[in-house]
Amino acid sequence: MNEKIYTKEELKGLSEDEILALLAESWGVQDGKIEIWAELPPLGESAYGFILEPHSVLTGERLYYPLKGLDRGNCKIFVSPKDAVRLGDKRKRCYVRCEVELSPESERIKHDNPFELTLKKGSGENLLYLPKEIPHEILINPSLNAERSQFISKAIYDFYHEKAMGDINKEVKQKQSEIETQISARETEFQQLNEKGLAELELTKEQRDKVKNLLDELNAQKVKLELVNEKLSQDKQLRLNEIKSLTRRFDQIEAEMNNKIQRLKSYVADKAHFLKTFEFVDEDDIDLFLNQSKPFIERVDGLSFNEDLNGDFQKAVSYIHAHLVDMEYMYPRHVVENYLTLLRTKDLIILAGDSGSGKTNLVKSFAKAVGGKSIIIPVKPNWTSSEDLLGYYNPLEKKYLATPFLEALIEAQQNPEIPYFICLDEMNLARVEYYFADFLSLLETRDDEPEISLYAESESAHVLSELKAVVDVIQSTKDKYSEHGVVNFIELLKDEQLNSQLRLAFGFSDKDSLIKYHSEIRRMLSAVMTMPSSIKMPANVHIIGAINIDETTHYLSPKILDRAHIIRFESPLLSDWNEILEEVVDYGFDDVSKPLIFDIQSLGYRANYPKFDPKDPFCELFISLNKEFFHKLGIEFGMRTIRQGLNYLNLLKDVNDDDEIAVNNFLLHKVLPKFTFDGNKQIGAQTKLELVERVFVERLKQLLPNHETYSDIFSSVHTLENVVSDAKANDGIVNFWS
Numbered sequence: 001m002n003e004k005i006y007t008k009e010e011l012k013g014l015s016e017d018e019i020l021a022l023l024a025e026s027w028g029v030q031d032g033k034i035e036i037w038a039e040l041p042p043l044g045e046s047a048y049g050f051i052l053e054p055h056s057v058l059t060g061e062r063l064y065y066p067l068k069g070l071d072r073g074n075c076k077i078f079v080s081p082k083d084a085v086r087l088g089d090k091r092k093r094c095y096v097r098c099e100v101e102l103s104p105e106s107e108r109i110k111h112d113n114p115f116e117l118t119l120k121k122g123s124g125e126n127l128l129y130l131p132k133e134i135p136h137e138i139l140i141n142p143s144l145n146a147e148r149s150q151f152i153s154k155a156i157y158d159f160y161h162e163k164a165m166g167d168i169n170k171e172v173k174q175k176q177s178e179i180e181t182q183i184s185a186r187e188t189e190f191q192q193l194n195e196k197g198l199a200e201l202e203l204t205k206e207q208r209d210k211v212k213n214l215l216d217e218l219n220a221q222k223v224k225l226e227l228v229n230e231k232l233s234q235d236k237q238l239r240l241n242e243i244k245s246l247t248r249r250f251d252q253i254e255a256e257m258n259n260k261i262q263r264l265k266s267y268v269a270d271k272a273h274f275l276k277t278f279e280f281v282d283e284d285d286i287d288l289f290l291n292q293s294k295p296f297i298e299r300v301d302g303l304s305f306n307e308d309l310n311g312d313f314q315k316a317v318s319y320i321h322a323h324l325v326d327m328e329y330m331y332p333r334h335v336v337e338n339y340l341t342l343l344r345t346k347d348l349i350i351l352a353g354d355s356g357s358g359k360t361n362l363v364k365s366f367a368k369a370v371g372g373k374s375i376i377i378p379v380k381p382n383w384t385s386s387e388d389l390l391g392y393y394n395p396l397e398k399k400y401l402a403t404p405f406l407e408a409l410i411e412a413q414q415n416p417e418i419p420y421f422i423c424l425d426e427m428n429l430a431r432v433e434y435y436f437a438d439f440l441s442l443l444e445t446r447d448d449e450p451e452i453s454l455y456a457e458s459e460s461a462h463v464l465s466e467l468k469a470v471v472d473v474i475q476s477t478k479d480k481y482s483e484h485g486v487v488n489f490i491e492l493l494k495d496e497q498l499n500s501q502l503r504l505a506f507g508f509s510d511k512d513s514l515i516k517y518h519s520e521i522r523r524m525l526s527a528v529m530t531m532p533s534s535i536k537m538p539a540n541v542h543i544i545g546a547i548n549i550d551e552t553t554h555y556l557s558p559k560i561l562d563r564a565h566i567i568r569f570e571s572p573l574l575s576d577w578n579e580i581l582e583e584v585v586d587y588g589f590d591d592v593s594k595p596l597i598f599d600i601q602s603l604g605y606r607a608n609y610p611k612f613d614p615k616d617p618f619c620e621l622f623i624s625l626n627k628e629f630f631h632k633l634g635i636e637f638g639m640r641t642i643r644q645g646l647n648y649l650n651l652l653k654d655v656n657d658d659d660e661i662a663v664n665n666f667l668l669h670k671v672l673p674k675f676t677f678d679g680n681k682q683i684g685a686q687t688k689l690e691l692v693e694r695v696f697v698e699r700l701k702q703l704l705p706n707h708e709t710y711s712d713i714f715s716s717v718h719t720l721e722n723v724v725s726d727a728k729a730n731d732g733i734v735n736f737w738s
Helices: 016-026 081-087 105-110 136-140 142-196 205-277 283-289 313-326 333-345 359-369 386-390 404-414 437-443 457-475 478-483 489-493 496-506 514-530 558-563 577-587 617-633 639-652 659-674 688-703 716-728
Strands: 035-040 049-056 077-079 094-102 117-119 348-352 373-378 392-394 399-401 420-425 451-453 534-536 541-547 564-568 676-678 733-735
Touching: 016 094, 035 077, 049 094, 077 081, 081 577, 313 333, 313 359, 313 577, 333 348, 333 359, 333 564, 333 639, 333 659, 348 359, 348 558, 359 373, 359 420, 359 541, 373 404, 386 404, 386 437, 404 420, 404 534, 437 451, 437 558, 558 564, 558 659, 564 659, 617 639, 617 659, 617 688, 639 659, 659 688, 659 716, 688 716, 688 733, 716 733
Parallel strands: 077 117, 348 541, 348 564, 373 420, 420 541
Antiparallel strands: 035 049, 035 094, 049 077, 094 117, 392 399, 451 534, 676 733
């Protein structure tokens, strides 16, 4: 090794390649690829790590930064969060082999070390083989005694294991060669035997008769199959003829319908012109009624999910995550994965967390990230029925009084290509089961778009019958008002004969104002035309709730919890921003400024939940958990919840194929929010709280062996342990929401 020590002055002005070349020369590296092995200390709760005391893979010698004035023992090498999780352990030290590269210039300047290194991403692996030479300090250092036996024995095991596998592979190849030779010989014998034919075989008469009978049977079956095939061909032709006939009939009906529609449009256009002329309706109302109004929102420009990302949901999550970080919304990747998956279920999503934890920000920022629109509806504490959510029909004014929520649904209906995210903010300020339960029941319709009834159609029929009577009277004098150029209702009333006819038709006296009556009809007609008696739930709408849990709010009832998915949030200040930035850099996108545009179906559609299959591993797991724990604890857990879980599991695989993560998330969404009961009640020889603490927590740890790598707020094990701890401090009362 070159023992030359450099000063910082000597390194000034050198390029990164030149600095790296000096380090490689100092460490005896010839090909420029610097490979080391070293110790990775326990990570603890840190998301990243530093490997210490590096050694050369080639010589086993201890390596030091060749920089004057630097403590020779301070040769730390940075390990990124992703590699730290993959290579390290929270409680014990590990040994790794890896390739290293220069740290970013900003880090080298920050730590005043031009040679500072970082582990090259993805290059590290846990040490499996003994180096050519074991450094003396590893064998004599007392602090390493605990690891030494494990370290060496594993290496020896791997050495002999590899040698044994080589011997086995050699023996297997030899056996394979022998078997292939035998098979080849048998194939040759069979071919020669087949060429001789049955006639040359020495068979008895009885054997020949059996062979003949067998051939006759095969021929008979062949004839039957030919007949079946012929019949199938005939049936196919019949079906094709039927299809052609139906197609012709459909074309005829379509032509007739188009003709009728055209006549209807002409009739409506004529009546619409009449109504507009006499100021009963505005042109905007007519356009809206005929569904000819232009969308309120133009589709924004952006990347196409299907064309630019080939419909890959994992890439979509990466792009959306990078886009959100670019807009300075610092959510971990798994939150984006989870939220996108839940949106695709088309179930109700409820975001729970303290004020300022980023709940409504997620709704708004995600909507922008996919070229959609978010509408935040504040819930009032005095909401007590579905009328507060959807509005109601006022019989005195003969019009429907809509709410912002209903107006949002109607706006979404008029913009079917734009995804809408309607968020009920502080959803639990009022009792959700009072104002939202009826609407939530409608959302359970999975095989069709649920229809929301607003008011009786008889109300609109009454308004239209009054309008028809007015129109008939006016049209009876059509020639007269056309001849004199009457173009509005005020001019029309100057005709004394028509004025008298209208008063007579409606029993008005001279004191009654026809102008006031005209205004009433105009208002009622506008209400009927702009607000239909029912509305179908638009396919482009996603409903999200945001809740805080404090003394001013209400808990969610079992009916709501059974139909919704709960996502808990923590303050963004508690997130590991460095880890988030590391994730985004790894995605490798050059430009993430534009939104990612999905077609509406890709963001979720209302399909029936998967069928319940008792043999499915997910179903088996939660059937057993229900028997062992949920039922005993008095927690409602039914087949629909499991089917919701199957749907979530299938969709999550598009972005993350880790089944353990899926089970963890499902427990947090659908199971743990129902943990509200008196833990002091006995179940056999133990209390409910003891069953949870001693048995259920341990079962979850076995079920989720990687739970310690999850963030605390998103770990079902950690959450349940907190619930138990809070219950002990609260006289045994178990409450997930406390």
